[in-house]
Amino acid sequence: xxxxxxxxxxxxxxxxxxxxxxxxxxxxxxxxxxxxxxxxxxxxxxxxxxxxxxxxxxxxxxxxxxxxxxxxxxxxxxxxxxxxxxxxxxxxxxxxxxxxxxxxxxxxxxxxxxxxxxxxxxxxxxxxxxxxxxxxxxxxxxxxx
Ligand SMILES: CC(C)(COP(=O)(O)OP(=O)(O)OC[C@H]1O[C@@H](n2cnc3c(N)ncnc32)[C@H](O)[C@@H]1OP(=O)(O)O)[C@@H](O)C(=O)NCCC(=O)NCCS
Numbered sequence: 034x035x036x037x038x039x040x041x042x043x044x045x046x047x048x049x050x051x052x053x054x055x056x057x058x059x060x061x062x063x064x065x066x067x068x069x070x071x072x073x074x075x076x077x078x079x080x081x082x083x084x085x086x087x088x089x090x091x092x093x094x095x096x097x098x099x100x101x102x103x104x105x106x107x108x109x110x111x112x113x114x115x116x117x118x119x120x121x122x123x124x125x126x127x128x129x130x131x132x133x134x135x136x137x138x139x140x141x142x143x144x145x146x147x148x149x150x151x152x153x154x155x156x157x158x159x160x161x162x163x164x165x166x167x168x169x170x171x172x173x174x175x176x177x178x
Contacts, residue, residue, distance in 0.1 A: 035079065037079045038080070039078075040088070044067070047085040077122050077123055087105060097131060098132060104116060104120065104146075135149065138172065141172055156174060158172070
């Protein structure tokens with residue numbers, strides 16, 4: 034059975050492993066603990082039968098704005114609504130916290146994620162040149178809540 038919930042201490046290692054497997058950026062593992070300690074409401078995991086198959090990390094950037102920093106679903110579990118479930122959970126949590134605008138960046142080459150965010154009501158704002166460590170460009174996207 035699929036479930037999404039806020040992260041717990043025991044989730045951190047499997048989340049780091051999933052991030053390593055599925056995201057091109059190489060994050061220092063300590064940042065996952067930092068997000069867990071500083072804003073656990075924005076750090077969500079998706080579980081199938083108690084196994085972590087996806088996660089989302091978002092933060093509040095001002096009283097009324099939030100930013101999604103990472104969103105990932107295990108390769109074998111994609112296109113089954115898990116990304117949408119994590120995002121919906123995050124948007125509800127942010128709305129409860131008076132957030133009116135959610136922003137994110139996505140690689141201009143990441144067609145799947147672009148389609149995903151468009152379908153979830155995010156709109157393209159601008160191109161951010163050489164945004165990523167490897168020099169790739171990003172689109173910034175935004176959704177009003
Ligand atoms: C982007 C990502 C999180 C989507 O998660 P997901 O669980 O597969 O998404 P969902 O099943 O909830 O998809 C909902 C809709 O988004 C769109 N979508 C999702 N993946 C897509 C793809 N690869 N190509 C085109 N559209 C896609 C579709 O419209 C889909 O609806 P459909 O299944 O009816 O066609 C997932 O593909 C992923 O982890 N990618 C690698 C990491 C990444 O790029 N993260 C985002 C940038 S940080």
